[in-house]
Amino acid sequence: MSQQDSLVHSYLFLRRAIGLVGVGLPVVLVFGVLVTDGVFLDSISGYYHSPMRDVFIGAMCAVGAFLLSYRGYDLLDNLTATAAGIAAVGVALFPTTPPDTHTPVEGVVGVVHLVFAAVFFLALAYFCLVLFTKSDQTRPTTRKVQRNRVYVVCGWVILACLALIVVVNLLPHTELHLALWLESAAILAFGFAWLTKGEAILGDVS
Template sequence: MRGTLVHSYLFLRRAIGVIGLLLPVVLIVGGLLADGGLAGSISGYYHGSLRDVFVGAMCAVGVFLISYRGYDRVDEVVGNVAAVAAIGVALFPTAPADADGTERVFGVLHLVFAGVFFLALAFFCLVLFRRSDDTAPTPRKRARNGVYLACGLVIVASLVLIALCALLGLAEALRPALWLETAAILAFGLAWLTKGEAVLADLEG
């Protein structure tokens, strides 16, 4: 029974990681092919031909996170918060350029959910994933902790830079939010794939 649960948790972690790694690539490449251009952000693809891909991926991440059970109550709470935020990101789209009153309200909610989602992911990387029951972690565990630390810092740095770019009014033609969100999502995907032991798994025997 324990072995079955372990394999289930590994599958969930890997599934979340794969979605995180594939989502930006699919949206950016697919958007270029289907719509002939780039969106201003990852969330901006909601308003293009790939809306269903974006919504479906975020809802799938939310469902996987709700199903995920970590080592203790803190893991579960953070996972549930991230799950609700992921689904909120999908259900409350970012505001388009010509947004009306309702769309602007949805846009504000979208930003709140997105911020909570990324902060929860950073907390997973910087704190929860790096914990260990062993007083002497294996070399592979130390290496994984290095990956988690780097991924968490990338997520936090991306959020800070997105806020700075918005405050400084950097040219939208550069699409800073798109590339910074892409970096954060790729880091999130790599961290969860590593947690699923698809990367740097401990050697058996």
């Protein structure tokens, strides 16, 4: 295997690793607390304040580390990955405001958490809609065209979920846990996009 082939395989592995963490995170968090406490929480970030706290922090820091080490095709690609990586670590280190009583400091930390979360998801949507759909080929392969469709769908799912989360937070609280399911859908879309980018889904035929 040449050095170039080894580099390509390393990047494919990195992309798949990011995707696997994204796909697995909401499943592990939700079912982990459901099994231990028998409840659903109001948001993915809320699992910081649960027995699954270490899983949440570890997964977000892992995603952040992967993104910070990611190198794309150009400077914009790299800057977007860096911004998303910093935001992912920020989401883990600055927890969402506790659901019950909280101090003013915890309230401020919660606002910082929301900012990092917004940057993280917006960067991921930008990856899907703009960066992942690029090609250095004049005539992309059939699989590349198919992958681009997956990226676009995932990107719009992320943006739609973000918009709906804002709407849900303006509504009276319900027991439907709508924000949880919307956040889960956005994270799953992020995971599937990166698995596709790593060619674990719709990979080019050798």
